[in-house]
Amino acid sequence: MLEFNQVHKAYATPQGPLVVLEGIDLRLGGGESLALMGESGSGKSTLLHLAAGLDLPDAGEVNVAGHAISALNEPSRARLRRDTLGLVFQQFHLVPSLNVFDNLRLQARLAGRERPEWSTHLAERxxxxxxxxxxxxxxxxxxxxxxxxxxxxAPRPALLLADEPTGNLDEASAGDVLELLLELVREAGSALLMVTHSPQVATPLDRCLRLTHGRLEPLEEYDQEASRR
Incomplete structure (x- = not known):
């Protein structure tokens, strides 16, 4: 569903290039959930933006549902986001002129996959x-x-990308929303890539990786510690 093959990304600064991602390899299968952890400024959001086709790598390739992101022009990347991806960012980006019902079904309508019974189910859950x-x-x-x-x-995306989806909530509410999110992701049959700084949020997901100095590493020690709790 999502592949990063030797992906590099840097940004120009007055002091010279700032390397953010360096030789990233990543695989995420259909229906799998993956937590991406790392310190602030480690490049987690950059990786998420590359996965969404909102930015392009300097080298290497990002593939989403079999599509090479770099080979697509911007209109094609927009269609891929509409048809394949669900995006949850820290800023909610709700449309202020639309009510809850219309905001809820907006993405599904744009993708041509609106199912009233699923939208009603989501609202209730x-x-x-x-x-x-x-x-x-x-x-x-x-x-x-x-x-x-x-x-x-709402459109039952093949891949859901979530950037700190519980970051604006208190601990109790965050736990409830996370549990519900994972249940709904399973019901929708989506793969999930979630950026988080919280070990508690990462624990229920299938896998967890840490982004450090532009590289990914498995959190084996963390996984062992989490399994004992």
Whole structure:
């Protein structure tokens, strides 16, 4: 579903190139969940943007659902995002002029895969039932977060990319939203790549990798420690 093959990425600075990713290899299969951890500024969001085709690698290749991102022009990458990906970013990017119901089904309508029964199911599971006619500004931060997750899952994407999807929530709410997110991802049949700084958030996922100095490494010691808790 997602492959990084020797991906490099650097950004120009007054002090010279800032290397962010250096020879990244990554494989994520259909229906698999992967947590990506790392310190602030380690390149986690850059990797996620490359996976979404929002940025391009300097070298190497990113493949999404069999499509080489670098071989696609921007309109083709936009279609790939619409048809294949679900995106959940730290900024919710809800449409303020649309109510909850229309925000929830927006991505599915754009992808031509709207299923009213699935949208209703998502609203109920996400605690948004009865709030369909409200607008984003009338929702709490937690409700906006859940709406953003529901919008991303409404078209049943092959791959869900999530950047700190519980980062704006308190610990108790974050645990509830994470559990629900993983249940809905399984119901949708999606693969999941999630960026997080929290070991507690990473634990329930199938695999966890750490991004350090531009390279990926497995968190074997962390996995062993987590399994004992």
């Amino acid at each position: 996400l605690g948004l039932a009865g709030l369909e006619r409200r607008y984003p500004e009338q929702l709490s931060g937690g409700q906006q977060q859940r709406l953003a997750i529901g919008r991303a899952l």
